Amino acid sequence: MIHFDSISKIYPDNTVGLSEVTFSIDPQEFVSIVGPSGAGKSTLLRMLLAEDRPTDGSIFIGSTNILDLDKYELNDLRRNIGVVFQDFRLLPHKTVYENVSFAMEAAGKSDQEIEEDVPYALELVGIDHKYASFPNQLSGGEQQRTAIARAIVNRPEIIVADEPTGNLDPVNTFDIVDILRKVNELDTTVILATHNTGVIDNLAKRVVTIEGGRLVKDSKTDRINSL
Amino acid sequence: MKTAFKRITRSGFLNFKRNAFISATAILVMVITLSVILSTVFLSAVFSMAIEEIKDKVDVRVVFQVTATESRIMEMKSSLENLEQVSEVTYTNREAALASFLERREGDEVIKEVLAELGENPLGASLNIRAHDPSDYNRIALWIEGSEFNNRNDGIIDNINYIDNQTSIDQLITVMSSLERFGFLSVIILIFISILITFNTIRLTIYTSRDEISVMRLVGASTGYIRGPFVVAGILYGLVAAILTLTLFYPLTLWLGDTATGFFSGLNLFYYYVDNFGQLFLLVTLAGVIIGGISSYMAVKRYLRM
Numbered sequence: 001m002i003h004f005d006s007i008s009k010i011y012p013d014n015t016v017g018l019s020e021v022t023f024s025i026d027p028q029e030f031v032s033i034v035g036p037s038g039a040g041k042s043t044l045l046r047m048l049l050a051e052d053r054p055t056d057g058s059i060f061i062g063s064t065n066i067l068d069l070d071k072y073e074l075n076d077l078r079r080n081i082g083v084v085f086q087d088f089r090l091l092p093h094k095t096v097y098e099n100v101s102f103a104m105e106a107a108g109k110s111d112q113e114i115e116e117d118v119p120y121a122l123e124l125v126g127i128d129h130k131y132a133s134f135p136n137q138l139s140g141g142e143q144q145r146t147a148i149a150r151a152i153v154n155r156p157e158i159i160v161a162d163e164p165t166g167n168l169d170p171v172n173t174f175d176i177v178d179i180l181r182k183v184n185e186l187d188t189t190v191i192l193a194t195h196n197t198g199v200i201d202n203l204a205k206r207v208v209t210i211e212g213g214r215l216v217k218d219s220k221t222d223r224i225n226s227l
Numbered sequence: 228m229k230t231a232f233k234r235i236t237r238s239g240f241l242n243f244k245r246n247a248f249i250s251a252t253a254i255l256v257m258v259i260t261l262s263v264i265l266s267t268v269f270l271s272a273v274f275s276m277a278i279e280e281i282k283d284k285v286d287v288r289v290v291f292q293v294t295a296t297e298s299r300i301m302e303m304k305s306s307l308e309n310l311e312q313v314s315e316v317t318y319t320n321r322e323a324a325l326a327s328f329l330e331r332r333e334g335d336e337v338i339k340e341v342l343a344e345l346g347e348n349p350l351g352a353s354l355n356i357r358a359h360d361p362s363d364y365n366r367i368a369l370w371i372e373g374s375e376f377n378n379r380n381d382g383i384i385d386n387i388n389y390i391d392n393q394t395s396i397d398q399l400i401t402v403m404s405s406l407e408r409f410g411f412l413s414v415i416i417l418i419f420i421s422i423l424i425t426f427n428t429i430r431l432t433i434y435t436s437r438d439e440i441s442v443m444r445l446v447g448a449s450t451g452y453i454r455g456p457f458v459v460a461g462i463l464y465g466l467v468a469a470i471l472t473l474t475l476f477y478p479l480t481l482w483l484g485d486t487a488t489g490f491f492s493g494l495n496l497f498y499y500y501v502d503n504f505g506q507l508f509l510l511v512t513l514a515g516v517i518i519g520g521i522s523s524y525m526a527v528k529r530y531l532r533m
Contacts (some may be wrong), residue, residue: 080447092439106446
């Protein structure tokens with residue numbers, strides 16, 4: 001379980017990034033975090049990846065407060081969280097295959113495991129036919145599929161997708177969300193941040209709404225309250 | 228560990244190959260740095276040779292009275308040879324002095340006439356004294372001046388030419404020591420500037436990869452695993468630059484050896500290059516590898532703080 005416990009982020013110029021955000025995510029859950037641009041979605045995800053630290057509050061994964069981890073433990077944590085970004089963030093001088101295998105190499109996997117798992121991950125996201133291409137030879141949708149393959153190849157318990165459809169056309173948007181749904185069906189927790197509510201309308205999954213750094217709506221607690 | 232090393236090395240080679248333009252830029256700058264280092268080695272060889280040549284021309288010459296006996300002169304010679312500052316003492320007897328004088332004045336009829344009129348050899352024997360270090364000449368001259376061979380009653384010395392030329396010799400020694408110090412200092416400054424330029428060039432090449440480094444961090448790559456390929460690429464820049472520099476200096480020294488040996492105090496740079504190739508190869512390659520590797524190591528550090 002992931003638990004954000006009263007997370008606040010105040011920047012040096014007193015801008016409020018997040019204000020006492022508290023909610024939990026169950027294992028294997030698919031949660032969409034929605035809100036307008038600048039609401040604090042990406043800030044929240046960056047904190048989960050320990051890219052940024054909150055001014056106040058704690059973030060637990062299981063029983064571990066990730067703010068207490070040293071840099072070696074952080075590497076282990078990150079190998080257990082797959083990340084997908086709006087701008088794909090692929091390694092430009094590596095092929096599709098090498099981009100995906102890099103995540104496994106970084107996790108210390110053997111050559112045999114890499115040779116078995118990378119083609120499987122590429123096939124799962126439908127990019128296996130482009131395994132030898134470089135990122136600049138791919139369309140936006142293909143780059144995002146590669147990024148998802150990289151995120152899932154180590155079979156992480158959590159996938160974090162920050163505006164993964166932000167740079168894609170409607171067809172690719174649908175495909176990418178569908179892939180994330182399939183990944184979730186393989187028992188992976190998926191956290192999807194988006195400002196495009198159209199993306200989540202067809203998902204029928206839990207939606208957490210953040211505005212101005214505050215959690216303003218959680219479909220799960222609304223449902224519980226309405227019972 | 229072995230697998231990680233293999234992967235890091237392979238990744239470094241791929242980075243080097245796929246970032247061809249950036250690699251070429253870094254190599255070019257490193258070629259300039261290594262050329263500066265190699266040139267300073269050549270300059271220092273030329274300089275040492277020039278200094279040796281000047282030192283070779285400086286000596287203390289003691290000219291004896293015509294009445295001085297050879298046994299007394301030999302006595303003084305062995306006393307001088309026992310001084311720790313003295314490296315060599317050469318004896319020229321009266322006959323040899325006259326022969327050498329006539330050889331220099333060959334065809335000068337007036338001299339011949341004067342000598343014939345005198346009816347005897349007017350030149351005294353002499354000792355030429357060389358010191359290990361030019362700064363010792365003064366001490367040697369003072370020793371001679373105060374010795375029993377120079378006393379008023381039974382002295383045998385006619386003159387000590389060092390004392391006549393003392394000012395110019397002292398000036399020469401001062402100029403030589405200043406040049407040595409200045410040469411060493413300028414070499415250090417030049418090498419420092421070149422290394423700084425190389426370091427900044429490599430830093431710029433890694434700056435272009437800063438986003439990649441942050442992505443590597445986010446997929447959980449360890450510091451060593453991120454830094455390794457950059458260090459490998461840096462070492463490759465150094466290796467290739469060293470080979471290019473050494474190749475470039477072959478025709479350059481060949482040309483300079485043919486045309487400018489006189490200018491370089493008689494040192495043929497090509498022969499110097501060929502004779503010392505092993506040491507020069509080691510020096511340039513090690514410098515390239517160390518500068519490339521360390522620059523990359525330090526440049527990546529900045530982007531690893533996450």
